[in-house]
Amino acid sequence: MSARRTLLLGLGGLILAIGLTFLLDPYRNYQLALVAAYLCATAGLTVLVGLSGQLSLGHAALMAAGGYGFALTSQALTSAGVGGLPRFLAATVAAAVVAGVLGLLLGLAGARLHGPYLAGLTLTLVVAVPAVAASVGALQGDRGVQMQFEGVPGPLRALIALEQWQAWVALAVAAVAVTGLALVRDGRTGLRMRAVRDDEVAAALAGIAPARVKVLAFVVSSVTAGLGGAVLTFVTQSVSPGAYTVSLSLLLLVAVVVGGLGSLLGAALGAVLLVLLPWLVGTVTDMLPLPSQVTQRIDGTLPLLVFGLLLIVLVACAPGGLAGALTAARARRRARRRLTAPAPTTAPPSPTAPAPRESARTPTEG
Amino acid sequence: MPEREAPAGAGAMRLQVRGLTVRFGGLAALTDVDLDVAESQVVGLIGPNGAGKTTVFNAVSGLVRTAAGTITVAGRPAPRAPQGLARAGVARTLQGLGLFPGLSVRENVEVGVLGASDPAARALEALDDLGIADRAALPVGALPYPEQKKVALARALVADPRLLLLDEPAGGLGAADIAELDAVVRRVAATGCAVLLVEHHVDFVMSLCDRVVVLDFGRVIADGTPDAVRRDPAVTAAYLGIEVTAS
Numbered sequence: 001m002s003a004r005r006t007l008l009l010g011l012g013g014l015i016l017a018i019g020l021t022f023l024l025d026p027y028r029n030y031q032l033a034l035v036a037a038y039l040c041a042t043a044g045l046t047v048l049v050g051l052s053g054q055l056s057l058g059h060a061a062l063m064a065a066g067g068y069g070f071a072l073t074s075q076a077l078t079s080a081g082v083g084g085l086p087r088f089l090a091a092t093v094a095a096a097v098v099a100g101v102l103g104l105l106l107g108l109a110g111a112r113l114h115g116p117y118l119a120g121l122t123l124t125l126v127v128a129v130p131a132v133a134a135s136v137g138a139l140q141g142d143r144g145v146q147m148q149f150e151g152v153p154g155p156l157r158a159l160i161a162l163e164q165w166q167a168w169v170a171l172a173v174a175a176v177a178v179t180g181l182a183l184v185r186d187g188r189t190g191l192r193m194r195a196v197r198d199d200e201v202a203a204a205l206a207g208i209a210p211a212r213v214k215v216l217a218f219v220v221s222s223v224t225a226g227l228g229g230a231v232l233t234f235v236t237q238s239v240s241p242g243a244y245t246v247s248l249s250l251l252l253l254v255a256v257v258v259g260g261l262g263s264l265l266g267a268a269l270g271a272v273l274l275v276l277l278p279w280l281v282g283t284v285t286d287m288l289p290l291p292s293q294v295t296q297r298i299d300g301t302l303p304l305l306v307f308g309l310l311l312i313v314l315v316a317c318a319p320g321g322l323a324g325a326l327t328a329a330r331a332r333r334r335a336r337r338r339l340t341a342p343a344p345t346t347a348p349p350s351p352t353a354p355a356p357r358e359s360a361r362t363p364t365e366g
Numbered sequence: 367m368p369e370r371e372a373p374a375g376a377g378a379m380r381l382q383v384r385g386l387t388v389r390f391g392g393l394a395a396l397t398d399v400d401l402d403v404a405e406s407q408v409v410g411l412i413g414p415n416g417a418g419k420t421t422v423f424n425a426v427s428g429l430v431r432t433a434a435g436t437i438t439v440a441g442r443p444a445p446r447a448p449q450g451l452a453r454a455g456v457a458r459t460l461q462g463l464g465l466f467p468g469l470s471v472r473e474n475v476e477v478g479v480l481g482a483s484d485p486a487a488r489a490l491e492a493l494d495d496l497g498i499a500d501r502a503a504l505p506v507g508a509l510p511y512p513e514q515k516k517v518a519l520a521r522a523l524v525a526d527p528r529l530l531l532l533d534e535p536a537g538g539l540g541a542a543d544i545a546e547l548d549a550v551v552r553r554v555a556a557t558g559c560a561v562l563l564v565e566h567h568v569d570f571v572m573s574l575c576d577r578v579v580v581l582d583f584g585r586v587i588a589d590g591t592p593d594a595v596r597r598d599p600a601v602t603a604a605y606l607g608i609e610v611t612a613s
């Protein structure tokens with residue numbers, strides 16, 4: 001895909017998504033904002049795992065780093081009298097930088113480690129970050145950092161609800177993150193990543209520095225995860241250690257695999273599932289005649305279970321994930337259309353046994 | 367480094383290996399190996415399995431540490447790390463295929479020239495030179511083996527190297543494909559590129575190469591014209607006697 005097409009697609013997608021917010025009620029818009037926040041992280045993760053072949057169980061920690069970076073910068077700027085868009089932009093950049101630096105360190109360590117060791121290192125990080133955050137005074141422990149209320153900016157206040165405004169902001173950041181990742185994926189850097197993923201020695205012999213490419217992939221992925229943390233903090237107006245646990249890391253990874261490794265569309269589908277699945281499960285269990293205590297317990301674990309089952313089914317039936325299954329279905333439909341296209345004089349070919357002669361002739365006829 | 371022992375009539379030296387010794391733990395994979403390849407020259411490096419042929423390539427590519435000796439590429443010390451190789455004008459194919467299975471045919475070749483201004487166009491050109499430009503968009507795994515070998519060759523050739531290291535380029539190919547490969551190597555050498563090729567296919571090596579170097583247990587046991595090497599009793603004993611009847 002050319003860079004211009006990617007940019008246009010990113011912009012078009014953003015406009016469509018913003019249009020969508022007018023059709024949704026405030027709660028759905030809040031959910032949409034959450035999807036956008038998770039999308040930043042899943043998109044970065046799918047590039048890291050799918051393109052560069054490195055596994056990270058630490059993306060929740062990178063999101064947390066972004067969230068704290070955002071919150072603390074935002075607070076500092078507020079007390080310095082800065083507000084509005086400059087404050088938001090500066091805090092977002094700070095989130096990206098904090099997460100990016102953490103990702104750089106992880107990537108540097110990861111370039112020397114392989115497979116299970118890298119996974120172990122990232123797992124350590126995701127366990128350590130909330131624990132550290134909870135014990136550092138400046139981060140205000142388990143309670144986390146509360147942001148002060150930031151409403152809809154003046155001119156829009158009469159027109160849209162807070163949730164819709166938050167969704168806009170979240171979608172805009174996600175659009176920037178995903179478009180950036182798409183540009184990386186389609187450019188030389190993406191090709192280098194995939195080459196290193198497939199064969200490090202062959203890549204090195206072709207002039208690629210595998211370690212540098214892998215570290216870069218980690219940084220890029222971490223920056224977008226940090227943006228996700230910033231958006232999540234902006235939307236929920238707080239950041240606390242409890243929101244960024246190991247299970248979020250695992251869920252992000254499952255979402256990416258379910259969506260389709262290496263696919264940005266898959267990352268979006270995964271992010272939607274991340275937000276919708278707990279809600280769907282909650283809705284279903286509410287309808288069942290169960291004591292509230294049981295319902296509560298089920299609500300906590302059932303989404304994980306459903307996600308896990310979905311993962312198993314997809315890995316068994318559609319290794320390309322949801323995005324891969326969609327692409328395959330589209331290809332099948334196109335192939336079927338090509339088969340049914342021939343002129344009415346020829347007998348319609350049976351779809352189960354297409355005559356090779358006919359399918360070979362179609363291109364000249366169509 | 368002074369260019370001693372340069373073969374008479376040869377042009378500028380592209381690869382000069384002196385006293386190369388490589389050890390893997392207690393195993394002496396290479397001992398005191400000398401090797402020269404001049405521009406436009408095609409040199410064959412042959413020897414029985416495990417003789418150390420690929421290890422020579424690995425040492426030149428910076429993939430294994432040398433215990434002793436010097437390796438000079440176009441008058442300069444060989445790069446320490448493999449990623450410096452391409453910049454030094456060296457391209458290498460790997461034994462087997464060494465392709466990127468997740469990349470398309472064109473992307474596989476593009477990787478060889480990512481530093482240049484239009485890698486995609488260069489890749490298509492290189493594929494066209496080998497007659498497989500129409501395969502560019504396919505996943506590389508969808509190609510039959512001989513065409514995959516061509517993709518690997520195209521990736522080595524795409525950057526217009528001045529020293530080309532080919533590790534068993536004819537491995538697994540039939541007579542027609544080998545004839546085609548022969549023509550490609552001659553064409554490349556005619557442009558001034560120095561070619562060092564490891565090969566088990568003796569007839570191919572003997573007809574194509576200007577010089578043949580024979581390795582056995584990590585030592586050079588013969589170095590000369592194909593005819594001289596073919597007649598060398600040490601070579602017959604170590605290698606050719608078995609292989610010629612086998613191939």
Ligand SMILES: Nc1ncnc2c1ncn2[C@@H]1O[C@H](COP(=O)(O)OP(=O)(O)OP(=O)(O)O)[C@@H](O)[C@H]1O
Nearest residue numbers: 390393395413414415416417418419420421422461
């Ligand atoms: N990385 C390594 N670590 C340990 N031993 C090695 C390594 N690479 C090669 N060897 C050993 O060094 C010797 C030479 O191997 P090399 O691959 O160079 O042989 P070759 O001549 O290319 O053989 P073939 O014709 O089978 O490809 C062999 O005994 C091999 O087992």
Ligand SMILES: [Mg+2]
Nearest residue numbers: 419420421461
């Ligand atoms: Mg070998």
